[in-house]
Amino acid sequence: MASSSRSAGRRDDLLSAAVRVFARKGYHTCRVSDIADEAGVSHGLVYHYFASKDEVLETIFRENWGPIGEAILQIGGTDDSAAEQLRKVASLVLHAWRRDPETVRVLVREISRSPVLQERIGEFQTAFDALEAMIERGQERGELDAALDPRFATYAMWGMLDEVLTGWVLGRLPGADDDVDRAEATVTAMLRRALGPGVA
Amino acid sequence: MASSSRSAGRRDDLLSAAVRVFARKGYHTCRVSDIADEAGVSHGLVYHYFASKDEVLETIFRENWGPIGEAILQIGGTDDSAAEQLRKVASLVLHAWRRDPETVRVLVREISRSPVLQERIGEFQTAFDALEAMIERGQERGELDAALDPRFATYAMWGMLDEVLTGWVLGRLPGADDDVDRAEATVTAMLRRALGPGVA
Amino acid sequence: MASSSRSAGRRDDLLSAAVRVFARKGYHTCRVSDIADEAGVSHGLVYHYFASKDEVLETIFRENWGPIGEAILQIGGTDDSAAEQLRKVASLVLHAWRRDPETVRVLVREISRSPVLQERIGEFQTAFDALEAMIERGQERGELDAALDPRFATYAMWGMLDEVLTGWVLGRLPGADDDVDRAEATVTAMLRRALGPGVA
Amino acid sequence: MASSSRSAGRRDDLLSAAVRVFARKGYHTCRVSDIADEAGVSHGLVYHYFASKDEVLETIFRENWGPIGEAILQIGGTDDSAAEQLRKVASLVLHAWRRDPETVRVLVREISRSPVLQERIGEFQTAFDALEAMIERGQERGELDAALDPRFATYAMWGMLDEVLTGWVLGRLPGADDDVDRAEATVTAMLRRALGPGVA
DNA sequence: GATGAATGAGATTTCATTCAT
DNA sequence: AATGAATGAAATCTCATTCAT
Numbered sequence: 001m002a003s004s005s006r007s008a009g010r011r012d013d014l015l016s017a018a019v020r021v022f023a024r025k026g027y028h029t030c031r032v033s034d035i036a037d038e039a040g041v042s043h044g045l046v047y048h049y050f051a052s053k054d055e056v057l058e059t060i061f062r063e064n065w066g067p068i069g070e071a072i073l074q075i076g077g078t079d080d081s082a083a084e085q086l087r088k089v090a091s092l093v094l095h096a097w098r099r100d101p102e103t104v105r106v107l108v109r110e111i112s113r114s115p116v117l118q119e120r121i122g123e124f125q126t127a128f129d130a131l132e133a134m135i136e137r138g139q140e141r142g143e144l145d146a147a148l149d150p151r152f153a154t155y156a157m158w159g160m161l162d163e164v165l166t167g168w169v170l171g172r173l174p175g176a177d178d179d180v181d182r183a184e185a186t187v188t189a190m191l192r193r194a195l196g197p198g199v200a
Numbered sequence: 201m202a203s204s205s206r207s208a209g210r211r212d213d214l215l216s217a218a219v220r221v222f223a224r225k226g227y228h229t230c231r232v233s234d235i236a237d238e239a240g241v242s243h244g245l246v247y248h249y250f251a252s253k254d255e256v257l258e259t260i261f262r263e264n265w266g267p268i269g270e271a272i273l274q275i276g277g278t279d280d281s282a283a284e285q286l287r288k289v290a291s292l293v294l295h296a297w298r299r300d301p302e303t304v305r306v307l308v309r310e311i312s313r314s315p316v317l318q319e320r321i322g323e324f325q326t327a328f329d330a331l332e333a334m335i336e337r338g339q340e341r342g343e344l345d346a347a348l349d350p351r352f353a354t355y356a357m358w359g360m361l362d363e364v365l366t367g368w369v370l371g372r373l374p375g376a377d378d379d380v381d382r383a384e385a386t387v388t389a390m391l392r393r394a395l396g397p398g399v400a
Numbered sequence: 401m402a403s404s405s406r407s408a409g410r411r412d413d414l415l416s417a418a419v420r421v422f423a424r425k426g427y428h429t430c431r432v433s434d435i436a437d438e439a440g441v442s443h444g445l446v447y448h449y450f451a452s453k454d455e456v457l458e459t460i461f462r463e464n465w466g467p468i469g470e471a472i473l474q475i476g477g478t479d480d481s482a483a484e485q486l487r488k489v490a491s492l493v494l495h496a497w498r499r500d501p502e503t504v505r506v507l508v509r510e511i512s513r514s515p516v517l518q519e520r521i522g523e524f525q526t527a528f529d530a531l532e533a534m535i536e537r538g539q540e541r542g543e544l545d546a547a548l549d550p551r552f553a554t555y556a557m558w559g560m561l562d563e564v565l566t567g568w569v570l571g572r573l574p575g576a577d578d579d580v581d582r583a584e585a586t587v588t589a590m591l592r593r594a595l596g597p598g599v600a
Numbered sequence: 601m602a603s604s605s606r607s608a609g610r611r612d613d614l615l616s617a618a619v620r621v622f623a624r625k626g627y628h629t630c631r632v633s634d635i636a637d638e639a640g641v642s643h644g645l646v647y648h649y650f651a652s653k654d655e656v657l658e659t660i661f662r663e664n665w666g667p668i669g670e671a672i673l674q675i676g677g678t679d680d681s682a683a684e685q686l687r688k689v690a691s692l693v694l695h696a697w698r699r700d701p702e703t704v705r706v707l708v709r710e711i712s713r714s715p716v717l718q719e720r721i722g723e724f725q726t727a728f729d730a731l732e733a734m735i736e737r738g739q740e741r742g743e744l745d746a747a748l749d750p751r752f753a754t755y756a757m758w759g760m761l762d763e764v765l766t767g768w769v770l771g772r773l774p775g776a777d778d779d780v781d782r783a784e785a786t787v788t789a790m791l792r793r794a795l796g797p798g799v800a
Numbered sequence: 801g802a803t804g805a806a807t808g809a810g811a812t813t814t815c816a817t818t819c820a821t
Numbered sequence: 822a823a824t825g826a827a828t829g830a831a832a833t834c835t836c837a838t839t840c841a842t
Contacts, residue, residue, distance in 0.1 A: 161359070252833080444828055586756070594793050631836060
């Protein structure tokens with residue numbers, strides 16, 4: 001029982017092993033056998049579940065960007081105020097990151113590996129578009145500062161969150177529980193004021 | 201004389217050729233002979249000036265992050281208000297894209313190649329430290345919100361700038377002259393309010 | 401079963417192929433693919449079993465000097481007279497040429513390739529130490545001339561044997577069966593008198 | 601004056617630098633620039649005095665084996681007893697080695713590098729032949745043990761001297777003045793008895 | 801005489817991928 | 822499902838040699 005339900009998880013074991021290795025060493029720098037070693041299997045088995053090293057990365061993109069985009073879309077579809085929507089998105093993303101910062105690092109950093117990949121991963125663009133639309137609606141309703149360019153504001157917001165995560169993943173920022181609380185407080189305060197309505 | 205001043209530039213010829221090739225194809229995707237071809241010399245000559253392909257990239261990082269760190273240090277040493285200092289840093293970083301997009305592309309895209317590399321580039325850390333010191337002084341003078349953790353605020357600020365550059369590098373954000381101006385206005389406004397003194 | 405015992409020999413196939421190629425062309429003159437060709441495999445497989453070309457040579461040294469040192473130790477542990485022990489060592493070393501001339505050729509010719517290598521091969525030093533201990537015990541029992549410095553005597557004795565092997569390896573000395581017998585007789589006689597008790 | 605008489609010595613500076621480097625690292629392991637560095641000049645200058653790296657080694661052989669062979673020939677041509685002739689040869693060689701052990705190491709070890717080289721260096725064979733002829737005449741006159749094969753005895757004698765020198769060059773044998781005296785005493789005593797007339 | 805930039809043939813090494821077991 | 826031996830294309834790197842200055 002355990003073994004058959006476990007074996008169904010082999011593919012996921014490999015994916016999460018790949019995420020850890022990609023986050024630590026980068027896609028190009030790691031070898032297929034690094035992924036296998038991290039998962040505790042032979043490198044040949046990687047090819048039982050994936051056609052190539054490339055497909056491993058592509059799968060990580062596809063399976064992770066999808067849910068993020070959908071969640072943002074759903075939040076944007078509620079009747080909440082723009083401020084509350086942004087708070088929810090920030091909370092969603094930050095908590096997703098607290099749970100799994102390595103995945104986020106890979107999603108954000110390795111997307112630039114190949115233009116081909118970016119075009120194939122429509123899920124990625126969807127998430128950004130949803131966030132931008134949310135900000136634009138907030139501006140139209142006068143709840144967010146209309147003087148800000150929504151596109152650049154989206155990227156800037158995303159960058160704030162990403163850079164802190166990168167600092168944690170690479171061990172350059174302290175990541176104990178209270179450090180994470182302080183980071184969240186700092187970043188959410190910054191976000192709220194950065195995007196909020198202009199000074200009256 | 202002309203020839204001696206020209207031959208003195210061979211090393212720099214190779215570095216700028218490497219920047220162009222890295223920007224076009226990426227560090228991992230290009231070969232040493234691509235760099236040599238771009239510079240119009242044999243691949244062996246690369247090894248006359250640099251110990252390895254890695255050292256070429258490391259040199260590019262070192263020689264470009266140095267001036268950035270110095271510029272931030274210098275801005276932080278003026279009598280300008282904290283808000284003005286932050287604006288100048290944002291302007292410096294964002295306009296680098298227009299001045300030398302290929303170098304920015306390499307600095308942004310390849311810095312995450314390997315954490316090992318980042319640790320070896322002291323100039324990189326210097327720039328971050330200078331930025332953090334600037335924010336701390338602003339807090340001490342009551343011009344910036346002392347409730348924010350200066351370390352995380354530094355990373356968040358850097359992330360805003362970096363993500364916009366990344367958007368340009370990857371062609372996902374429009375990067376013409378007026379786009380850059382609008383990006384600067386947006387990011388500067390966000391920064392001023394995100395970091396500014398707390399609401400009384 | 402046959403196949404598993406055969407595949408277990410791949411590493412040894414490569415080692416003996418390397419011995420043949422090193423003996424024929426010399427370590428520096430041959431390429432890794434020469435070894436692979438001689439073994440009938442691709443050159444990549446060499447790196448499956450050995451970390452580098454250097455490690456192949458190092459392994460040949462280690463795995464051949466080991467038995468030689470053990471044999472000398474064993475001879476020194478018998479109740480034979482010192483003269484008989486010396487004769488047995490000379491016979492062992494000189495007959496190795498007939499048994500496996502290619503290995504002897506490599507051991508003799510390439511050992512001087514680099515002092516670094518010799519220091520790394522502890523088995524090499526072990527053989528020398530065993531020989532020196534044998535001579536010292538002979539002196540203590542009054543069977544060998546105690547006036548001789550045992551260290552230098554060890555080197556001189558080894559040199560006699562090594563130079564004859566070198567002569568065979570380089571084709572400057574005749575090496576047929578009866579030549580080897582004559583060499584053994586000559587060297588043994590020289591050794592017995594050179595190291596024997598001083599004239600009363 | 602000094603400079604012109606000095607500059608005539610540049611070629612010899614390079615040769616003796618090459619001897620030191622070859623002795624230390626071996627011919628194949630060292631680079632042309634190692635020779636130049638050892639001599640304190642640029643590597644290009646090596647090609648002003650020698651046509652190739654190979655020619656440097658060949659020159660060392662030719663210029664050093666010649667005098668040795670001649671000296672042995674001359675000693676063999678005197679009316680001295682065989683024992684005295686052997687003593688003189690041993691003394692000549694040992695003292696030559698004491699003066700310049702590195703040259704001897706190169707002469708002996710690198711001769712095996714290439715069969716082509718050995719055939720071209722007739723001077724090398726001349727020295728060995730002269731030594732063998734000397735031993736044969738000693739046997740004919742009843743002054744040396746006629747039971748010994750003269751060819752193998754020549755090689756064995758040579759090997760004794762060479763191995764001690766090798767120990768010194770590689771730092772595996774102590775080489776202070778009194779060590780050298782003890783080595784000479786040990787080796788000459790061994791030689792005298794090893795080659796002397798058989799026990800009556 | 802002297803330098804060292806420049807070349808390029810050729811070597812070692814890496815590693816994604818295949819496939820027999 | 823799982824292993825790991827085996828392949829080979831393609832990359833990095835070395836270094837003897839040339840030659841303009």
